[in-house]
Amino acid sequence: MSEERDRDGLGARRPRDPAVASRANDPALSDPQADSRVATWTEAELGVEGRVRDVVRAPAGVLSERGADVDATTPESVQLAADLVATMRVSPGCVGLAANQVGVGVRMFCVDVSQHPKTRTHHGTFVLCNAEVVEASRNEKAREGCMSVPDFTGDVKRATRLRVRGQLPGTGEWVEVATDAFEARAVQHEIDHTDGLLFLDRVAGAHAIFPRTTYL
Numbered sequence: 001m002s003e004e005r006d007r008d009g010l011g012a013r014r015p016r017d018p019a020v021a022s023r024a025n026d027p028a029l030s031d032p033q034a035d036s037r038v039a040t041w042t043e044a045e046l047g048v049e050g051r052v053r054d055v056v057r058a059p060a061g062v063l064s065e066r067g068a069d070v071d072a073t074t075p076e077s078v079q080l081a082a083d084l085v086a087t088m089r090v091s092p093g094c095v096g097l098a099a100n101q102v103g104v105g106v107r108m109f110c111v112d113v114s115q116h117p118k119t120r121t122h123h124g125t126f127v128l129c130n131a132e133v134v135e136a137s138r139n140e141k142a143r144e145g146c147m148s149v150p151d152f153t154g155d156v157k158r159a160t161r162l163r164v165r166g167q168l169p170g171t172g173e174w175v176e177v178a179t180d181a182f183e184a185r186a187v188q189h190e191i192d193h194t195d196g197l198l199f200l201d202r203v204a205g206a207h208a209i210f211p212r213t214t215y216l
Protein backbone atom coordinates (compact mmCIF):
# COMPACT_ATOMS: atom_id res chain seq x y z
CA MET A 1 0.00 0.00 0.00
CA SER A 2 1.15 3.56 -0.59
CA GLU A 3 -0.19 6.89 0.51
CA GLU A 4 -0.44 10.38 -0.82
CA ARG A 5 1.81 12.72 1.04
CA ASP A 6 -0.08 14.70 3.67
CA ARG A 7 -0.35 18.40 2.94
CA ASP A 8 2.05 19.18 5.74
CA GLY A 9 4.65 16.86 4.23
CA LEU A 10 6.51 14.15 6.05
CA GLY A 11 7.56 16.24 9.01
CA ALA A 12 5.25 14.25 11.28
CA ARG A 13 7.24 11.04 10.92
CA ARG A 14 7.59 9.35 14.27
CA PRO A 15 10.03 6.49 14.53
CA ARG A 16 9.07 4.17 17.36
CA ASP A 17 10.35 1.08 19.01
CA PRO A 18 8.25 -1.73 17.53
CA ALA A 19 8.57 -3.93 20.59
CA VAL A 20 7.15 -1.18 22.77
CA ALA A 21 4.49 -0.20 20.27
CA SER A 22 3.17 -3.72 19.64
CA ARG A 23 0.07 -5.18 21.24
CA ALA A 24 2.12 -7.98 22.76
CA ASN A 25 0.30 -7.68 26.07
CA ASP A 26 -3.20 -7.39 24.66
CA PRO A 27 -5.34 -9.84 26.68
CA ALA A 28 -7.55 -10.41 23.63
CA LEU A 29 -4.63 -11.94 21.78
CA SER A 30 -4.63 -15.72 21.87
CA ASP A 31 -0.86 -16.01 21.55
CA PRO A 32 1.02 -12.89 22.72
CA GLN A 33 4.41 -14.55 22.21
CA ALA A 34 3.71 -15.13 18.52
CA ASP A 35 2.73 -11.45 18.18
CA SER A 36 5.88 -10.12 19.83
CA ARG A 37 7.90 -12.48 17.63
CA VAL A 38 6.64 -10.50 14.63
CA ALA A 39 7.48 -7.20 16.34
CA THR A 40 11.08 -8.22 16.88
CA TRP A 41 11.53 -9.87 13.46
CA THR A 42 13.68 -7.99 10.93
CA GLU A 43 14.75 -8.80 7.40
CA ALA A 44 18.29 -9.39 8.72
CA GLU A 45 17.00 -12.84 9.78
CA LEU A 46 16.63 -13.76 6.12
CA GLY A 47 20.40 -13.68 5.68
CA VAL A 48 20.28 -12.70 2.01
CA GLU A 49 20.57 -9.36 0.25
CA GLY A 50 17.27 -8.08 -1.13
CA ARG A 51 17.14 -6.96 -4.75
CA VAL A 52 14.85 -4.22 -5.95
CA ARG A 53 12.29 -5.58 -8.41
CA ASP A 54 10.05 -3.82 -10.92
CA VAL A 55 6.50 -3.19 -9.68
CA VAL A 56 3.68 -4.49 -11.88
CA ARG A 57 0.80 -2.15 -12.67
CA ALA A 58 -2.89 -2.83 -13.24
CA PRO A 59 -4.38 -4.32 -15.35
CA ALA A 60 -1.62 -6.99 -15.29
CA GLY A 61 -3.29 -10.38 -14.90
CA VAL A 62 -1.12 -11.46 -11.97
CA LEU A 63 -2.72 -8.72 -9.86
CA SER A 64 -6.21 -10.16 -10.26
CA GLU A 65 -5.42 -13.81 -9.54
CA ARG A 66 -5.42 -15.43 -6.12
CA GLY A 67 -1.83 -16.29 -5.21
CA ALA A 68 -0.72 -19.87 -4.68
CA ASP A 69 0.06 -21.07 -1.17
CA VAL A 70 3.80 -20.80 -0.73
CA ASP A 71 6.38 -22.92 1.10
CA ALA A 72 7.81 -20.23 3.38
CA THR A 73 11.02 -22.18 4.02
CA THR A 74 12.53 -22.50 0.53
CA PRO A 75 15.52 -20.40 -0.61
CA GLU A 76 13.28 -18.89 -3.30
CA SER A 77 10.78 -17.73 -0.68
CA VAL A 78 13.54 -16.27 1.48
CA GLN A 79 14.94 -14.35 -1.51
CA LEU A 80 11.48 -13.14 -2.51
CA ALA A 81 10.84 -11.91 1.04
CA ALA A 82 14.12 -9.96 1.01
CA ASP A 83 13.31 -8.55 -2.43
CA LEU A 84 9.86 -7.38 -1.31
CA VAL A 85 11.38 -5.52 1.65
CA ALA A 86 14.13 -4.01 -0.53
CA THR A 87 11.60 -2.83 -3.12
CA MET A 88 9.33 -1.36 -0.43
CA ARG A 89 12.28 0.48 1.11
CA VAL A 90 13.30 2.27 -2.10
CA SER A 91 9.71 3.27 -2.94
CA PRO A 92 8.78 6.54 -1.20
CA GLY A 93 5.45 6.35 0.64
CA CYS A 94 5.27 2.57 0.25
CA VAL A 95 4.10 0.88 3.47
CA GLY A 96 3.44 -2.59 2.06
CA LEU A 97 4.06 -4.71 -1.02
CA ALA A 98 2.68 -8.07 -2.12
CA ALA A 99 4.49 -10.74 -4.17
CA ASN A 100 2.13 -10.46 -7.13
CA GLN A 101 3.03 -6.76 -7.34
CA VAL A 102 6.50 -7.86 -8.40
CA GLY A 103 5.01 -10.45 -10.75
CA VAL A 104 5.16 -13.55 -8.51
CA GLY A 105 1.76 -15.17 -7.94
CA VAL A 106 2.24 -16.50 -4.40
CA ARG A 107 0.70 -15.55 -1.06
CA MET A 108 3.41 -13.38 0.50
CA PHE A 109 3.64 -9.70 1.43
CA CYS A 110 5.68 -7.26 3.48
CA VAL A 111 4.50 -4.34 5.61
CA ASP A 112 6.22 -1.49 7.44
CA VAL A 113 4.07 1.37 8.70
CA SER A 114 6.45 2.31 11.52
CA GLN A 115 7.28 5.74 10.03
CA HIS A 116 3.74 6.72 9.13
CA PRO A 117 2.00 9.48 11.13
CA LYS A 118 -1.39 7.67 11.14
CA THR A 119 0.11 4.60 12.77
CA ARG A 120 -0.85 3.52 16.27
CA THR A 121 0.14 -0.08 16.97
CA HIS A 122 2.85 -1.45 14.69
CA HIS A 123 5.21 -4.40 14.38
CA GLY A 124 8.05 -2.74 12.46
CA THR A 125 9.01 -4.48 9.24
CA PHE A 126 7.61 -7.97 8.71
CA VAL A 127 6.83 -10.44 5.96
CA LEU A 128 3.95 -12.91 6.15
CA CYS A 129 3.31 -15.97 3.99
CA ASN A 130 -0.10 -17.62 3.54
CA ALA A 131 -1.70 -15.02 5.79
CA GLU A 132 -5.37 -15.05 6.65
CA VAL A 133 -7.66 -12.86 8.72
CA VAL A 134 -8.71 -14.41 12.03
CA GLU A 135 -10.78 -11.52 13.41
CA ALA A 136 -11.77 -8.13 12.02
CA SER A 137 -14.04 -5.48 13.50
CA ARG A 138 -14.85 -1.76 13.69
CA ASN A 139 -14.93 -0.71 10.04
CA GLU A 140 -13.79 2.75 9.06
CA LYS A 141 -13.46 4.46 5.68
CA ALA A 142 -10.15 6.06 4.66
CA ARG A 143 -8.12 6.93 1.57
CA GLU A 144 -5.71 4.36 0.10
CA GLY A 145 -3.20 4.28 -2.69
CA CYS A 146 -1.27 1.47 -4.32
CA MET A 147 1.97 1.29 -6.31
CA SER A 148 0.17 -0.91 -8.84
CA VAL A 149 -2.53 1.75 -9.35
CA PRO A 150 -0.32 4.84 -9.50
CA ASP A 151 -2.82 7.33 -10.92
CA PHE A 152 -5.67 6.94 -8.42
CA THR A 153 -6.55 6.80 -4.74
CA GLY A 154 -9.78 5.52 -3.24
CA ASP A 155 -11.91 5.54 -0.09
CA VAL A 156 -12.05 2.02 1.30
CA LYS A 157 -13.81 0.62 4.37
CA ARG A 158 -11.49 -1.55 6.45
CA ALA A 159 -11.55 -3.04 9.92
CA THR A 160 -9.63 -0.95 12.43
CA ARG A 161 -9.17 -3.90 14.80
CA LEU A 162 -7.55 -6.90 13.20
CA ARG A 163 -6.02 -10.25 14.03
CA VAL A 164 -4.25 -12.25 11.32
CA ARG A 165 -2.15 -15.40 11.23
CA GLY A 166 0.57 -16.31 8.79
CA GLN A 167 4.04 -17.80 8.45
CA LEU A 168 7.38 -16.05 8.70
CA PRO A 169 9.67 -16.57 5.69
CA GLY A 170 12.70 -18.74 6.39
CA THR A 171 11.64 -20.58 9.54
CA GLY A 172 8.06 -21.03 8.39
CA GLU A 173 6.82 -20.62 11.96
CA TRP A 174 3.18 -19.63 12.36
CA VAL A 175 2.70 -16.26 14.00
CA GLU A 176 -0.20 -14.02 14.87
CA VAL A 177 -0.48 -10.27 14.52
CA ALA A 178 -3.05 -8.24 16.46
CA THR A 179 -3.15 -4.65 15.35
CA ASP A 180 -5.27 -1.58 14.72
CA ALA A 181 -5.61 1.68 12.80
CA PHE A 182 -3.18 2.20 9.93
CA GLU A 183 -1.26 -1.08 10.27
CA ALA A 184 -4.57 -2.98 10.22
CA ARG A 185 -5.50 -1.15 6.99
CA ALA A 186 -2.14 -1.89 5.37
CA VAL A 187 -2.31 -5.60 6.28
CA GLN A 188 -5.86 -5.94 4.87
CA HIS A 189 -4.79 -4.15 1.67
CA GLU A 190 -1.89 -6.62 1.26
CA ILE A 191 -3.97 -9.72 2.08
CA ASP A 192 -6.38 -8.50 -0.60
CA HIS A 193 -3.47 -8.52 -3.07
CA THR A 194 -2.76 -12.15 -2.20
CA ASP A 195 -6.44 -12.84 -2.99
CA GLY A 196 -6.18 -11.05 -6.34
CA LEU A 197 -8.06 -7.94 -5.20
CA LEU A 198 -7.10 -4.28 -5.63
CA PHE A 199 -8.45 -1.38 -3.54
CA LEU A 200 -10.43 -0.46 -6.68
CA ASP A 201 -12.42 -3.68 -6.09
CA ARG A 202 -13.33 -2.45 -2.59
CA VAL A 203 -14.47 1.13 -3.21
CA ALA A 204 -18.18 1.94 -2.95
CA GLY A 205 -18.29 3.24 -6.54
CA ALA A 206 -16.78 5.67 -9.02
CA HIS A 207 -17.51 8.56 -6.60
CA ALA A 208 -15.01 7.04 -4.17
CA ILE A 209 -12.09 7.06 -6.66
CA PHE A 210 -9.88 10.14 -7.00
CA PRO A 211 -7.05 11.15 -9.31
CA ARG A 212 -3.78 11.06 -7.44
CA THR A 213 -2.63 14.64 -6.98
CA THR A 214 0.67 14.28 -5.20
CA TYR A 215 3.51 11.91 -5.89
CA LEU A 216 6.10 11.07 -3.31
Ligand SMILES: [Zn+2]
Pocket residue numbers: 001002145146147148189193
Ligand atom coordinates in the same frame (compact mmCIF):
# COMPACT_ATOMS: atom_id res chain seq x y z
ZN1 LIG B 1 -1.41 -2.25 -3.20
